[in-house]
Amino acid sequence: MIQETIVTTRNLSGEAHIAPMGIHANGGELVILPFRPSTTLDNLLETRVAVINYCDDVRVFAGCLTGRRDWPLNCAEKIKGQVLAGALAHSEVEIVRIEEDSVRPKLFVKTVHEVNHAPFRGFNRAQYSVLEAAILVSRLGRLPMEKIEAEIAYLRIGLEKTAGDRETEAWGWLMAAIDRFKTGRSA
CATH class of the missing domain: 2.30.110.10 (Electron Transport, Fmn-binding Protein; Chain A)
Structure with missing residues (x-):
């Protein structure tokens, strides 16, 4: 596991x-x-x-x-x-x-x-979406962009249904990183 x-x-x-x-x-x-x-x-x-x-x-x-x-x-x-x-x-x-x-x-x-330190109360779908998107960002350059974009499109569904402020902010950072990668810009 x-x-x-x-x-x-x-x-x-x-x-x-x-x-x-x-x-x-x-x-x-x-x-x-x-x-x-x-x-x-x-x-x-x-x-x-x-x-x-x-x-x-x-x-x-x-x-x-x-x-x-x-x-x-x-x-x-x-x-x-x-x-x-x-x-x-x-x-x-x-x-x-x-x-x-x-x-x-x-x-x-x-x-x-x-x-x-504190109880774990579980992840909502938006948190899961951000975690999976973060893994995809860590694989930029190793996975085909078509695969990353397809998975991001699917993950966005859960994000849009259940995100709070933290998840929305984190998602924005990850999408900006993907955009920078696609255009060849650095952080």
Whole structure:
């Protein structure tokens, strides 16, 4: 099973990095699979720890993919790391094993501390739409534009029926990123 999360890492200088990432969960085993090159991978290899944040504010997912990475953080409790302030729950993890791969290494982690901050009340269709659109934005240049546009058209239906202000704002960021990609403009 893949859980859509926000992973926070730090480099050796203590600078935090926030990234949306699908974490593979199989029973009690968690696997982080960052693509090469990535700041998340570099930080994990340097420090061997991370925080997996479970969050329902889809603006964080969309924001990180569109250059908005300045989300409030708090100190982790058991590792040298940082927790997303808006997380509903978080797991502080450390690497136990690495399976090397030239494109996407598998980092097997164990949880050293978990905290629940607030109840998860479920996602509405607009939140789901934003999460799926964020994944599509992360694949710009890897997937055919026709596929992305077809999926965005379908996702827009759920968004338009159930979105609140947060979802509408996040969707706008993602659509602007797609438009910039299509016209060859940078952020």
